[in-house]
Amino acid sequence: MSDLSKLREMVEEEAERRRQLREQISFEECSEIKLAGELFREKGIEEVANELGQSLDETRNLIKRYAVLVNSPTENVPAMAMLRGVKYYGGQVSLEELSEEADSREEVEEEIRDFVAVTLDENDIESIEVDSVEIPEDAVYPEIMTETVRKVQQSLSSISPPPALYTGLADVSARISETVTNLQPAFESLSRAISRILPEITRAIEGGVSNFDSPKDYDPDRVRFDESAEAIAVSSLERFVEQIEREEVPELRSYIERLEFALEHHSDEQYVAPIFVFISVQDGLMDWLCRQDGVTPDDQSRFGDDIYRWDTKRDTLARLYEGWYDVDTGKFIQNLDAFYQHRNAIMHGDPLAYFDRNIATISLLFLDATLYTVIEYADQNVE
Known part of the structure; x- marks a missing residue:
């Protein structure tokens, strides 16, 4: 078997593994975890349990899973599933807001299910102590994504062509420096700047x-x-x-x-x-x-x-x-x-x-x- 065939087989196996994990959790469960966690940000566990109409054990289990999704998000799902999952839980963004950036609500629901299923599968939920758990105010992104943005920022800051051509990239570089822990706005800004500047680069090369x-x-x-x-x-x-x-x-x-x-x-x-x-x-x-x-x-x-x-x-x-x-x-x-x-x-x-x-x-x-x-x-x- 060629290396390319092996790679294709590995990718297909990973996709099938994610599909099987996703089938084990509904979007209703995902939204229930979100609700419990966001209540827990402001209230004690007993108040959360009363508001949800759940037992203390059920509520603890929801909060444990929420803590994992916020603090230890997976990097082993497609990039958009990871970004939307982090925004949904760590960024406290609603499904409706996420759906505005997507082709459909169903697409976002499936991506969040992917994110939740894989993240929970990779972590030891039972080892978490709810009484000592910390929920950060800002969204936490996988290290691979924060490192990617740092490298992008370093690359942009190293470019030294005339300012008239690269003003947009300089602005984005500064934006990424300020928002390296909140990656989605940085990626969106980078994408917009590149879409504006790429034609100028192309014209400069073709003219050259x-x-x-x-x-x-x-x-x-x-x-x-x-x-x-x-x-x-x-x-x-x-x-x-x-x-x-x-x-x-x-x-x-x-x-x-x-x-x-x-x-x-x-x-x-x-x-x-x-x-x-x-x-x-x-x-x-x-x-x-x-x-x-x-x-x-x-x-x-x-x-x-x-x-x-x-x-x-x-x-x-x-x-x-x-x-x-x-x-x-x-x-x-x-x-x-x-x-x-x-x-x-x-x-x-x-x-x-x-x-x-x-x-x-x-x-x-x-x-x-x-x-x-x-x-x-x-x-x-x-x-």
Whole structure:
């Protein structure tokens, strides 16, 4: 059985386990736990029992389960079930309010049943002492979610493109810092900001990779340079280098030293060496994609090495390209093909070759889009 088949089987088994647990609890029981717990926040257990018309033992059992749902929420359910479960119990949000964000009330009820069933199954209810139990005022989220938001916040704060493009992300970064224990508003803000900013990033990249004429018509002094495109290119490569360091693919890790060298010289506004690195590494990555994907070589060198010609490498990249920042495949490949004259002039010592800041940014953007595709391919296909 392949690793992918094993993974699929594990996912299906986990889904079936959740379904079986969910069938053991009704939504009426879930809402009864909520009611008892919210009363207990304000009243003693005897008052709660009288108000519910339950015995003290029955009331204690409800409060124990409420305490577990608030203090120890599971992370082993789908993200939306976890978020809504935490809001329903720890955040004291009503079913009606949660249903406004969902397709239907029934959907939310099922998610809450999932959350309750799995959380209770993972915890020892009987060990809880009601007399000493503490119910926090604010919602408690699983550590995996709070850590995710911290990482998102750190990532956003590390981005340094021009403020005009990233004002929204800065606002969200601050919002997440303030609300890391109340994740749903943070996620909603992040989603809204990304939906506003992603098109701007896409436009900046598409403008960046098309910002050139043919070598004979190119004039660096007349180019309208886009600092946003450069900032996206540089910050993306820095992140890709970190990802490559985590990949168990020796051929990719061998590029790290070269890429770090190129980034250092680029930051010093020395563009000749970085341009050579960006273009040559991208060419090597395109070659790697061909070999990994079983593409038939076009020829052999006089040393017996397989050779993939430009058209083959370009077409393979186009087929495997994953849509970096939603940049259209056609626009990416067409501009990459049009840039070939510049690449050829640079790499083969043509007197009419340019090594300015704009050409460096274009070369880096093409490299980034290729690296994105390569890393995605490695994650999915390389053991």
